[in-house]
Amino acid sequence: MSNQEAWRWRGNIRGGVRYLLAEQPMVTHFRWDHHTWGSTWRFPLVAIASYLLLILLLKIVLIPRKRPLPLGPIPAIHYLCVVLASVAIFFGCWEATAVELRETRWIWSRKFKNAAEWAMCFPLGTRPSGRVFFWSYIFYLTKYHQLLDTVIWILRKKPLTFLHVFHRVAVVFVCYAWLEFSQSLQIVTILATTLLYVVVYSYFLCRSIGWGWWSSFLPANWQMVHLAFTLLTYVALLARHFTAKEGCNGIGALLFDGLSNITLLFLFLNLHIKEKCGNAKSLSRFSSSSSTCT
16 A cells, blocks of 8 residues: 555545544534423433432442442443543544634634633633533433442442432533533543543553552542643633633533532542551551651
């Protein structure tokens, strides 16, 4: 194969991927309204109520059982699905953003200094439709699939924390608000979060098939870094919103998002410190010398 043919072949593949992720009618004509599946407030409320009820019932039913239930390949399949979905959403959102920036450059260049600013701050009056919001919708739907994490956790007889449940519940409503109020910053958050999921769920996948060579603190460390990065982007967006002539869309929803992430960061730090201190105390009688463990 000559170099020219190789470049043509790569170009065809690139064009096919771009069409699949950002130019097919299902993506370009997407519109979030109350005819879209999962778009009414009743849907997440009923789903989360059912989720909490299922947790309660499983905990009660499994009280007499001392050993974890054998789940076979189910956890590995679940984690693999999350990894693959996260990869698809990352590249889909990236490609959709690139195409949107190219096609609407003549509009956003009048209000924003560069493309990164547009990716963070949607103009006032932005409607939840088009390529970017399609991938935001897919990301929102995956939050329901990830509720299975809790079921697997309980069936394995692992201790269930308030942090775990709060995190699963909060992200469902946060992602719903992204779409309902066309919240700014969701492009950056989706890209950062799906990248996090690829790392963390790859860790869970490896552990579930017996590859336990990764540090057990890796998921918590990455999640705390992700939350800290997210909070910094909130500060940058709010600074832009209140200093620019025209603000950013969906700031009310952003404040709810920020509050939930601050709560998550606090809970993560609290749990992480307790776990590290517990491990330190089990290794040495002198672990009390660490001031954070007291």
